[in-house]
């Protein structure tokens with residue numbers, strides 16, 4: 603398996619920019635998710651990697667080989683990259699084993715070698731017992747596992763997965779997410795996984811590239827995206843909580859800063875000299891009778907074992923988790939524990955210093 607490098611990639615369709623200067627390096631054996639709203643360019647990046655599209659500028663390199671770039675284009679069939687789509691694209695008249703064997707037949711591998719590799723791929727994907735069934739006799743999740751086995755049997759340099767679980771129901775998705783993660787652990791395959799479901803991306807990917815408007819906004823581990831988002835889009839798109847513009851800030855000392863938000867001075871963690879916003883996750887909002895922030899409940903939803911409260915204070919909306927139900931209109935006091943303060947590159951307004959506020 604191989605390093606996959608995107609360098610300065612842009613792609614325009616009929617005057618509309620689908621990708622706008624993508625730079626990223628995916629390491630050998632990494633499981634990377636491309637996460638972002640509809641139309642942000644995830645599928646286009648995947649299709650460029652597979653060779654179904656050609657970049658306008660920039661290059662795609664796999665294990666030191668330029669696949670696409672100025673004057674170079676390696677056709678899809680010569681890239682040895684496996685692809686799993688949400689539509690399983692199985693041969694209906696072939697058995698499970700026949701479908702999985704197909705790429706090896708095309709390559710004219712000897713029969714004994716074919717049998718060995720098919721048996722191995724069926725074993726890794728938990729399909730050995732289904733080898734002789736037709737695709738029509740399988741569930742959606744089993745069919746998706748056949749597609750995965752067929753892709754793996756060819757020993758690809760990288761595996762691309764385009765929303766592979768989009769057609770499955772919720773319970774099956776959870777089981778299949780676990781199956782993909784187990785598969786990744788077992789094979790060590792470099793995997794690029796497109797999804798707009800952040801639970802899926804955060805749960806299993808080593809790193810997640812959060813995309814918007816054809817650009818990668820942040821490429822980080824799931825915990826870094828959640829704890830230390832770099833801009834308002836990532837803070838709002840990944841995870842639950844609130845993004846609040848700051849009225850004023852102090853000078854940061856040792857990664858901590860006092861900021862003014864929701865009418866209070868608040869101790870925050872910080873990674874930049876002049877933050878413009880804070881990201882407040884539900885775990886950082888404490889319902890505390892002695893807390894300095896007065897808030898009014900505007901919503902309450904049961905989430906299995908806890909309630910998600912939506913709280914209004916000083917024109918801002920916070921989210922908290924609570925052990926008991928609260929009612930709209932109910933008032934409560936809150937304290938905030940260490941939200942994350944960051945500087946949004948697009949922020950126009952520069953916060954005042956605390957002493958001016």
Ligand SMILES: Nc1ncnc2c1ncn2[C@@H]1O[C@H](COP(=O)(O)OP(=O)(O)OP(=O)(O)O)[C@@H](O)[C@H]1O
Nearest residue numbers: 615616619620639640641642643644645646647798
């Ligand atoms: N073949 C094409 N012709 C014209 N426009 C295209 C083509 N393919 C993609 N686009 C446009 O490029 C942009 C990015 O599309 P892309 O499919 O990569 O987004 P996506 O993030 O995968 O979205 P989704 O989650 O909805 O699949 C969109 O505005 C889309 O309409």
